[in-house]
Amino acid sequence: MKAVYITGYQCITPLGFDVSSNWNALLEGKSGVRLHQIIENQPAFYASMIDTEMLNEEFDKNFCGDQRDRDFTRLEKMFILCLKPLIEKHPVSENTAFILSTTKGNVTLLKNQQALPQGAYLSALAQKIADFFGLKAKPVVVSNACVSGVMAMAVAKNLIQSGKYRDAFVVAGDEISEFVISGFKSFQAIGTEICKPYDKSRDGINLGEGAAAVFITSEPEKNEKFSFKIIGDSAINDANHISGPSRTGDGLFASIRNAMAEAQVTAENIDFISAHGTATLYNDEMEAIAFNRMELQDAPLNSLKAYYGHSLGAAGLLESIISMESALKSTLIASKNYKEPGISQSLNIIKENQAADIRYILKTASGFGGCNAAVVLEKM
Secondary structure (H helix, E strand, O other): OOOOEEEEEEEEEOOEOOHHHHHHHHHOOOOOEEEEOOOOOOOOEEEEOOOHHHHHHHHHHHOOHHHHHOOOOHHHHHHHHHHHHHHHHOOOOOOEEEEEEOOOOOHHHHOOOOOOOHHHOHHHHHHHHHHHHOOOOOOEEEOEOEOHHHHHHHHHHHHHHOOOOOEEEEEEEEOOOHHHHHHHHHOOOEOOOOOOOOEOOOOOEOEEOEEEEEEEEOOOOOOOOOOEEEEEEEEEEOOOOOOOOOOOOHHHHHHHHHHHHHHOOOHHHOOEEEOOOOOOHHHHHHHHHHHHHOOOOOOEEEOOHHHHOEOHHHHHHHHHHHHHHHHHHOEEOOOOOOOOEOOOOOOEEOOOOEEOOOOEEEEEEEEHHHEEEEEEEEEO
16 A cells, blocks of 8 residues: 655644744644634624634735635635645646535525525535636545544545545635534533633633645655655544534544554554544543543643634644644643543643654544544654
């Protein structure tokens, strides 16, 4: 089976419009989560949102002429800005796949509409981005709740290994909308303060937004400064409940087990776990159980949700990018706001930034409908 490498990445979040800005903000312990008034006549709540004025300014600065005058939604601008530096660096051919990960896409277009606008279809969104950059292959959309970002990497890997494509651009993103807010509020899942993954006093998630992109290839250039190999992946649905995970972590356990088996690594090999860590009661408990079942309780682990909020379809890819940056910088980022364990089984949760030699990374994600996914990355 041919090896598959990640040789470039980019992200746009409330903490910065490139990877270095995000990394520096994380080192300083900054959070993008703030109080926001989003729905009229409803209280403000904590969320991580990109400043729209800054986003528009950045887009206008990067694109001019006819392209600048085209009608792009806020989310589309996030996707385009995130992909731009990767596409400028890597050649595009008919053997280049394009994969877009999102949970709700342009759902904001549905507000006050009598008929379904074309741009609300995920396929139309993906095609619009592909057309903008002249990508020739038919886009692939991955929309599987909150595991979408991790699964998009796995889809790219498997398409390349099948021989259908030589390389792929993967972009993931979501924005905060009234639709999404209403859904999470109906589950009483939104926290009353900046979230506290795995902590005893956690009371729910913060929503977030952002975009992340990676370039994946089977033929890295000789002058590439860095690369990470995707050596294992798996996605399992535990089919427990529409919104609640298996209490025994069955789906996540099986996903991790399969990914590690394909990667041919053991628990002792895993240097770092980038966990889902939403700060809801059941998610964090389920993860603790699954990690212990895999004997991963001693591996250093963090959640980035208190920095970025839960960015839905972007989360898995964004957090993978930060994990790779951690490996390059030999630094583990603290799991913000964790003080006292609130889970039934022990985990090695990172309490402060620390130096570390990182070769093997395990990235996990879980989501509504019982979906779970895991991927193992190796620093080359």
